[in-house]
């Protein structure tokens with residue numbers, strides 16, 4: 770049995786109330802997150818396919834690595 774790939778698109782979302790601007794997410798997912806001049810994340814607003822395994826893995830690292838649990842991977846499309 771082969772590995773099933775998830776279809777659809779996701780975005781990484783930040784809860785600005787929880788985020789304290791430590792900037793780990795910019796290190797863990799540099800292709801999805803840039804930091805502003807105060808160290809707060811600017812998240813790429815473009816949906817990313819789950820089949821982009823590198824970006825999805827980075828998003829999962831950032832989600833797990835955020836010390837404030839301010840990040841969430843949100844599925845926005847099934848196709």
Ligand code: SF4
Nearest residue numbers: 788789791792794835
């Ligand atoms: S790692 Fe979490 S708390 Fe730190 S800047 Fe990113 S979203 Fe904010």
